Amino acid sequence: MKNTIKMIIVLTVLGLLSGAALVFIYRYASPLIAQNQKDETEKAIYKIFPEGKNYDTRIIGEDSVYKVKDKNGKLLGYAFPASGNGYQGQIDMLVGIQPDLATLAGIEVLDSQETPGLGQEITTEKFENQFKGLKVSPSISYVKNQKPQNPNEIEAITGATVSSKAVVTILNERIAKIKKDLNK
Amino acid sequence: MIKDFIKGLWRENPILVQVLGMCPTLAVSTKAVFGFSMGLATTFVLISSSVTVALIKKLVPHEVRIATFTVIIATFVTCADYFLKANFYSISKALGPYVPLIVVNCIILGRAEVFASKQNVARSFLDALGMGCGFTLVLIVLGSIRELLGSGTIFNYAILGKGFEHWVVMALPAGAFITLGFLVGLFNWINQKWQR
Amino acid sequence: MNDPKPYLSPGPHIFGNQETPRMVRDVIIALMPAVAVSIYFFRIRAFLLIVISMAACVGAEAAIQFLMKRKIRITDGSAVVTGILFAMIIPPALPLWMAALGSFVAIGIAKELFGGLGSNIFNPALLGRAFLMAAFPTFMTAWNAPITLDAVTGATPLGLVKFSHNLDISYLNLFLGNVSGCIGETSAAALLLGAGYLFLRKTIDWRIPLSYLGTVAIISFITEKASPGTYAGPAFHLLAGGVIIGAFFMATDPVTSPVTKAGRWIFGIGCGLITMVIRLWGGLPEGVMYSILLMNGLTPILNRITRPKRYGT
Numbered sequence: 001m002k003n004t005i006k007m008i009i010v011l012t013v014l015g016l017l018s019g020a021a022l023v024f025i026y027r028y029a030s031p032l033i034a035q036n037q038k039d040e041t042e043k044a045i046y047k048i049f050p051e052g053k054n055y056d057t058r059i060i061g062e063d064s065v066y067k068v069k070d071k072n073g074k075l076l077g078y079a080f081p082a083s084g085n086g087y088q089g090q091i092d093m094l095v096g097i098q099p100d101l102a103t104l105a106g107i108e109v110l111d112s113q114e115t116p117g118l119g120q121e122i123t124t125e126k127f128e129n130q131f132k133g134l135k136v137s138p139s140i141s142y143v144k145n146q147k148p149q150n151p152n153e154i155e156a157i158t159g160a161t162v163s164s165k166a167v168v169t170i171l172n173e174r175i176a177k178i179k180k181d182l183n184k
Numbered sequence: 185m186i187k188d189f190i191k192g193l194w195r196e197n198p199i200l201v202q203v204l205g206m207c208p209t210l211a212v213s214t215k216a217v218f219g220f221s222m223g224l225a226t227t228f229v230l231i232s233s234s235v236t237v238a239l240i241k242k243l244v245p246h247e248v249r250i251a252t253f254t255v256i257i258a259t260f261v262t263c264a265d266y267f268l269k270a271n272f273y274s275i276s277k278a279l280g281p282y283v284p285l286i287v288v289n290c291i292i293l294g295r296a297e298v299f300a301s302k303q304n305v306a307r308s309f310l311d312a313l314g315m316g317c318g319f320t321l322v323l324i325v326l327g328s329i330r331e332l333l334g335s336g337t338i339f340n341y342a343i344l345g346k347g348f349e350h351w352v353v354m355a356l357p358a359g360a361f362i363t364l365g366f367l368v369g370l371f372n373w374i375n376q377k378w379q380r
Numbered sequence: 381m382n383d384p385k386p387y388l389s390p391g392p393h394i395f396g397n398q399e400t401p402r403m404v405r406d407v408i409i410a411l412m413p414a415v416a417v418s419i420y421f422f423r424i425r426a427f428l429l430i431v432i433s434m435a436a437c438v439g440a441e442a443a444i445q446f447l448m449k450r451k452i453r454i455t456d457g458s459a460v461v462t463g464i465l466f467a468m469i470i471p472p473a474l475p476l477w478m479a480a481l482g483s484f485v486a487i488g489i490a491k492e493l494f495g496g497l498g499s500n501i502f503n504p505a506l507l508g509r510a511f512l513m514a515a516f517p518t519f520m521t522a523w524n525a526p527i528t529l530d531a532v533t534g535a536t537p538l539g540l541v542k543f544s545h546n547l548d549i550s551y552l553n554l555f556l557g558n559v560s561g562c563i564g565e566t567s568a569a570a571l572l573l574g575a576g577y578l579f580l581r582k583t584i585d586w587r588i589p590l591s592y593l594g595t596v597a598i599i600s601f602i603t604e605k606a607s608p609g610t611y612a613g614p615a616f617h618l619l620a621g622g623v624i625i626g627a628f629f630m631a632t633d634p635v636t637s638p639v640t641k642a643g644r645w646i647f648g649i650g651c652g653l654i655t656m657v658i659r660l661w662g663g664l665p666e667g668v669m670y671s672i673l674l675m676n677g678l679t680p681i682l683n684r685i686t687r688p689k690r691y692g693t
Contacts, residue, residue: 006245029266
């Protein structure tokens, strides 16, 4: 009986101490983490829109859309996060689209767990640059082992069709939704 | 006393001899810097939990010791995870779920159960430090070999020139198994030479 | 050599020592037509790759046996066979040092580290190729047209059928080997000539090639009938890619294939099934290498479960 009480006391005290420690570290870390995430988004936005100087955040439903403007306040386009399933894990991207909602300004892969050397090539400039000026209508598609013929086509990475296809699918789905949201 | 430290580096090396903690070993040793950060995070958790366990071992009833160890380890792991996220965001992202997964690393619970719950604070500290350093060293070596062959760099410094063709396999899990196999083989070979 | 030893036991048993050189000689002779045709179609590239692979295999064998303080047995010629077989299944444009590295993996890792001749689980040449495939996927899938050696990306007959549904096939070229592909696998005619020699000499057993090729033929027959526009027929699937070199020269490797008759049937059918599943529904155009390697891994189990009951037990 005495031992049981001791067990309860030890575990309770330990739990309380551990909880207190976690509260402390959380209060220290969470603003920094939020800042890191904001920095990351900001960096990606200005990478897609090099002339961008500031942006407004608009929340539509659960998604954020960033209206990016240049130094004269002219609208450069919209940036918005897009994510979905890749070959091995989730792919998180930031997508930039021009104000006409028909041409991509670029994409930036923020987070992915694709196969190194193959699928992970989606994070390279070479792959991402293919999306600059890409037409999104009727939808983005990909070709294999040849140069793209049409303005809405990209070339899939050799040996990593699944990852390339995943990026295209995520983009198409997300762009269709963003068009609806922004036209509301 | 010094033996408690040294043994983790070589004779009882957690990876090469005990073959513990294989999940982070194989998963995050793609680059030297990831191996190094993973090793440091693990060492931090290992030392903190071993010292804590050694400090409170007399207060903890035998029946709930594993639960107690787990709570202690989980607390330190969460601290390490938040710290990395707050200050080394890109490394934390690259390590992904493997930092929170330190909590199930057998090396840590193993040292708490086998060593720290029976020894004094100073010896537990040295033991944890030795084990952590041994773990970190092997991760760095593994990460360096895989990074060198997989991307031609070590700690992101270009070693092999631009003409070097990357061995994709080294960045894949298969490369981790092959490299670790060779490392263990080399280790045993050196040990045999020594014993003669 | 045709039938296994009178007693059967699990685990690969290499045939008597004095038999190895004869078998090695037979296989080398049998490969000569394919070597000649590959040099005709892929010119200097094929020649260099074959020479480098052979030299690297023999060198690796000598070096590892020396380091591991084993008896140096490069004169038995098995490393030469591995070298030629390995060269037959790599693309013509592969850089020479990659071929040397692959040969080293084939002999050093797949063969010697597993215990040397007779103890290896996986076919050394195929494991060397699998390593290169994982390490340098872009180089291992870059093809050249025969004779002119022009680069034609992704355009082996199998790739064309799979990814472009281009069913306009010249069966004569496919049979002679006048198509892009790995240097020694393209010519069905030359390989069949060699295989015929091996059968005459009773060096290889007929069960594995028959069950392998039979399974490929049956599956491709059914799938072509089911949807003629998308899938090619049995003639194509038997002649294209590495099925023929795989079925006659790789899957029949006595060390890495089962010793029992029933085991050999299962082995061949398994190879055929996996090959066709990868070819028709997998992410790659060709599945011969992985099919044989996977079945190599099952060989010890096949030997055990197909072992005849001992009398009286």
